[in-house]
Amino acid sequence: MGVQDDPRPSGGLNGLYGVQFSGQSLYSDDEAVKTSIMDSSTSEPLEGVGSSRRLLIQRLWQHRPPCLKPIHCSLSCDKHVGETIANVVTSLPFIVLGLQTPRKNLNTSLYANSLIGVGIASSLYHTSRGELRKYLRWADYTMIATSTLCLSRALRDENPKFLMAASTLLLPFQPLMVSAVHTGIMEVSFAKRASIEPELKTAHNLHKMSSLLGGALFIADDVFPQTSYLHAAWHLAAALGVGTCNKMLE
Template structure:
């Protein structure tokens, strides 16, 4: 016979050997005996899903450095005069892109990429705040894309594996992509200058502008507080790009 009076547990609490148990405990026992316990909460599907997510995150964090985004330098444009100079010296790339030969798809892609270089550079140098680091990345990436397109326009027989790998690495390592394809372009320019005497003057000018541009690039990196170094590098690079257009004519 069950005890229905709610006051009875308090009466029985003092008796030796008597343990008072709440009714909720009886309900829990009944649930266990009658299958009311939800066993799906203890299955391995949830644990497996969490483990897979952690594994993917660990693999992504341990990816090689070539697949990690570059750390862009955001120095420069310390005052309005330097910003104006950097934006104005970005305009020649747009002009060169509009004037570049467009005989086929590859040369058209290169010409459009030059326009993109000028636009990305202008947007970066005129930007401020949090968006600046993203525009810096876009600036580097557009330069790398232009070097990739120029390499393709000059040599259609480039290895497909190299072009595919360069395209894959473009968002992560634009500086490395730029270095590889700029080197390929320099080799092609030197070879064609030997074959065609008409290109030797352009090649000599290209060599001087490239050396000057490289020196200004490293000087800008080593002495970021020096004003107008970056604008000077823009001009030297624009001269070098203009001589490269001679190869496509």
């Protein structure tokens, strides 16, 4: 009987030091299947990733904090032509005050220009109608907040930079909050200066009365929206208060 050579290679050498015989794969059948699946999955485009990211951003924006949401306000202060005219006419004093405000430096110049902006924004809002009206109302509130921010900076150049930066960022979203904070800063500064500068006491007393009257009219305008000319009266009280503040810049 002759010895027949086994065509299969010896299993003892297979795999030693990386030896591989032709016709045999380094990987098992299972590994080959896994590799082909991975290759096919990675080669396919990742559909829907962009839309998922957009959806995530939309959800985050919808659940943003209240301080980053736009204000909601009443739009019923121009019920007839007569009230609209009164509101526009009583907006003009802010432009006059802005033109008369001393411009000693950059901060006072910015404040003066912001007062002019208040008068213009208010006039545009009260003459507007339709869908545009709510956007101009937002611009009106934002311009008022800008003027209070500029005034506190003009009176106190040492205001914390973080406060000023945060107020600037919040202006488009929470103008009423920015107005309240910087009006408070202005009131404290006015009271301190009036206590040490006798020539400011009369202006400060007038300012306190106009501020109380303006606050009462502002609340009444919101509580009694059907009462005509309350908003125009608030304009006049606010203009008087602004005029007394300008005494500190002289």
